[in-house]
Amino acid sequence: MTAISSAPSPATPAGLGLWRTAQLLGVVATAILLAGLVTQPDLALDILWNVLIPLVPASLLISPAIWRNVCPLATLNLLTNRSSVSRTLTPGLLPGAGAIGIVLLVVMVPARRFLFNTDGLALAITIAAVAALALVLGGFFQLKAGFCNAVCPVLPVERLYGQYPLMRINNPRCVPCTMCTAKGCIDLNPSKSIAQTFGSARRSHAWLLNGFGVFAAAFPGFVVGYYTTQDGPLATVGSVYLHIAVWALASYLATVLLVWLFRASAVRAMVVLAAAAAGLYYWFAADTVTTAFEIQGAPTTVIRVVMLALVAVWLWRAVQRVTRTNSRPVAHA
Numbered sequence: 001m002t003a004i005s006s007a008p009s010p011a012t013p014a015g016l017g018l019w020r021t022a023q024l025l026g027v028v029a030t031a032i033l034l035a036g037l038v039t040q041p042d043l044a045l046d047i048l049w050n051v052l053i054p055l056v057p058a059s060l061l062i063s064p065a066i067w068r069n070v071c072p073l074a075t076l077n078l079l080t081n082r083s084s085v086s087r088t089l090t091p092g093l094l095p096g097a098g099a100i101g102i103v104l105l106v107v108m109v110p111a112r113r114f115l116f117n118t119d120g121l122a123l124a125i126t127i128a129a130v131a132a133l134a135l136v137l138g139g140f141f142q143l144k145a146g147f148c149n150a151v152c153p154v155l156p157v158e159r160l161y162g163q164y165p166l167m168r169i170n171n172p173r174c175v176p177c178t179m180c181t182a183k184g185c186i187d188l189n190p191s192k193s194i195a196q197t198f199g200s201a202r203r204s205h206a207w208l209l210n211g212f213g214v215f216a217a218a219f220p221g222f223v224v225g226y227y228t229t230q231d232g233p234l235a236t237v238g239s240v241y242l243h244i245a246v247w248a249l250a251s252y253l254a255t256v257l258l259v260w261l262f263r264a265s266a267v268r269a270m271v272v273l274a275a276a277a278a279g280l281y282y283w284f285a286a287d288t289v290t291t292a293f294e295i296q297g298a299p300t301t302v303i304r305v306v307m308l309a310l311v312a313v314w315l316w317r318a319v320q321r322v323t324r325t326n327s328r329p330v331a332h333a
């Protein structure tokens, strides 16, 4: 099987039309969601957290291009692009931009417990603020250099789950590629995005000190930490962050120990960490989703079996591809 790589290729006119329609629907759906979060918060929160969001990790395992092609924030980010703007995401800006995205993620996800899971207005304001940020940054940077490939809080998860997609899907957003992002663009090559993010640190255990490496190593514990806390009032903010931080730290330390014990390479560790985080996510999320719709029992088991099977297939294919890549003769740059 060929590696999934290459510059974005043009979609067929019919394919392009379908993607454009999906992108427009994404923006319209977001506007409806924002209105719903204000006027019908219980319903809108249920649909967002228990229907739409649980689909995202699975779609990233299948191909990050699915989400990246229809994400409404990406559509807004590209809406304000102007061909006269030449500012790109240079190697010097990449670590800082990536760190901002990771910080936004680890601040915003726990905030679901004491705010966003129950307060539709607060969530609507936050989504609108992030959308405004995507719009503004789109006007100052080329294509996805200002938001999608930089400070987007979903980017770290796209990078982790999207590293070995099960399907090859075109990227019609930016054809031709202008190299708006110096390195690590998932659209260009999802399988090399993490390695390019690590740089030379991937050849030793130094990746464990890289910003994305710390995130990836801590992420399985972060997932467990989130799902072993409960929704509560704003006063629980401290205990929520502390609980999740302890789990994330335990996950990071366990990863360091296992990498050291098994002398695991960065590329193998990334595959295992992605599968562990996705598997844990669906194990817990299945119960949360069915509880929300009061259909516990067999449906919980069905969701777990289906999603864990998807993760298992993803892991098997990823390990095959890692093994095949490692067995090739080393190409000297």
Ligand code: SF4
Binding pocket: 008, 143, 144, 145, 149, 174, 176, 177, 178, 179, 180, 181, 185, 186, 187, 188
């Ligand atoms: S580097 Fe920029 S232009 Fe090229 S595929 Fe990635 S996002 Fe698109």
